[in-house]
Amino acid sequence: MHRQDEFAQIVLAHQAQLRMFVRMLGVAPHSVDDLAQDVFVIAYQRWDTLDNAENAAKWLRGIARNLVRNELRKQSRRRRILNTALTESLLQVEEPQADAWQEDGWLDALRACLAKLPPQSRELVAARYERDAASGELAEELGTTADAVRQTLLRIRRQLKTCIEGQLGETRE
């Protein structure tokens, strides 16, 4: 297969998981795509060092870790991470051998689970994520407190997690 095609497939296949991974290293939400694109640029440069396309995900995560580590050395103004201590502790987290969220179907499962949410929850999620509205803003609209909105969103995310696990379990059976 031609290298460009192979690389394009790698980008498309791994971008979502990689962006989630980058975020899980404490990268600021608005810098996630920027840093993840850097990861792929470097991956393209070092393409020859990837022994097997099947190992691409792990390999990409390795590059991401290095890039994020570099962020630690930057002046705060230029940084793409939220906080040194946070990233340092997240970099130490051992990667599980095989995690469900790294599987191809994870994002599809999340999509399905979002669709299953009760209408009120769906509206809150849409307001929070599509509009990127802060909890305080939403609390005003809903006539409640910011912390209550935060609690609700946390609960919804937990529901989604449980739902995804169920989805992935079903497809496995």
Next chain:
Amino acid sequence: MNRMAFDILLAKLLEGSIQEDELELLVREAAQDEQLQMALLEQIRIDEGVRLLQQESRGGPTFAEGVAARLTADADRFEFLHRVLDRTDQRTQRTLFRRVAVVAGLLTCTAALLLAAIWLNGPRQSSTRLAAQRIVVPTAPPRLERGAVAPLDAGVATIKQLLQVEWSDAAEARVGDALTTGRRLRQRAGTTQVQFYRGAVVTLEGPAELEIRGINEAVLHSGKAWANVPEPAQGFLLLTPDVEVVDLGTEFGVEVVPGHRTEVSVFSGEVELHAPQTGRLEQSAISLTTGQGLAIGHGLSQAIAVDRDRFGSDEQLRQRQQRKSLEGFERWRQWSAAARQDPRMLIYYRFEPEDENATQLANEALDAEEAAGYVIGGQWTEGRWRGKRALDFKRPSDRIRFHLDGEYNAITLAAWVRIDGLDRPLCSLMLTDGYEYGEVHWQFNDKGELGLAIESTCNRYSESLVDLTDLGKWIHVASSYDRTTGEVHQYFNGRRVDSLQVEHPVAARFGAAEIGNWSQPVSQPPLQIRNFNGRMDEFLLYRTALDESEIREMYEAGKPH
């Protein structure tokens, strides 16, 4: 801290409204409790997943387009990126972006293909072999002609060593050869060491092609080479299809796989890498220092491990050269022992005296009872190989005298010499005293032409065989004459370079004669000086005209390299 308080901080973290002290508290709490740590990761993951799905601008193809756009960015754009990066960053960080900047110049086409591949997802037949064709070889400047007034040296480099080299084309090179700009060395195997006049030494190993570009510049078109660049040669430029290497005083190795990639490994010191034909701007250079290596191909670069042992070293070369020298010496010894048995041999001086103070040089031809050589002046010195002796002729008084009676219908003269200067109109190899009917004169003129003269029969000079750039090299010369056929042939390094048919052949005579000088018979007025400037370590005279294959065999057995 209770779980609810932690969750609130976590939610604040996700929405970006967390305060610095709250964040530190959160991190501390998570670090102490694995469950909280898990919850933190879970929440971030789901949060990012939902953001990816809910934010239209973050779709996969859009993201991939962004990646492709970065690969298309030109060097300036990346230089800009580099500039806005924090200047206090670690060097590694800068290097990373410098690498991106350097490759970016090459990436335009590659990235366009990548972009097309992302959208069309179809195979692209036009491959990325563009980088390999980037070097445009300029036509070599016109060769300087050796002027009639003052000699000009068009050479910019010289062959320092050759070891078991097999050339890919007819353009062979020999040790000591002066190489001019535009000269290409193409070898199938072996080791060639080229020294540039500024001092840089480039050693080719195995199949390789090197083009000489100037006194401090070369192009490695393919193969493996290592370079040693002393201080006077700093700034030595080695071009390859994928990258241009500027040496800042160092030792480095390069391997070019044409159409694929170039690997640069720095053994010591520092080199600067530039994308080909981008003007080698300082700000877009990649710096590699001791122990660093980089592979560049298809416009991409990647760090590689430096393995000094993949390349040869001066010490290795020295040992191989020594071994080869011993082998060469031994090969000649065997040939020499066999050649002595040839009954056609009249005089054989091997220049291997048992006592260097003795003035007599034995004639080692089989049945030689006469024609011993008498060394007058001269200095014993080293010959073609380490351990081989030679006589150095320098002063107008230096010579070897011998006497050979008889008339000969055919002769062959042969010798291994190292010419150190052609500083007389005629420079003697072997001249009979005076120049009478049938007497033989064998010499070079100052144009480097080899001449065989037999009084009343011929006085013939070859084309020019030796010029100033050939001085100091061991060469094999031979001339033959056959009275029955009238044929005169002359040979240079085993190759026939001149032939002539004489009309009135006579028998050749020697009588009193000298090697490396010319004397007049007693009681005659003094002659012009024709002393030889150089070394001789073998001299042979046959009573037959050896044919070309025999001359070639003699050359092959005795060639120094």
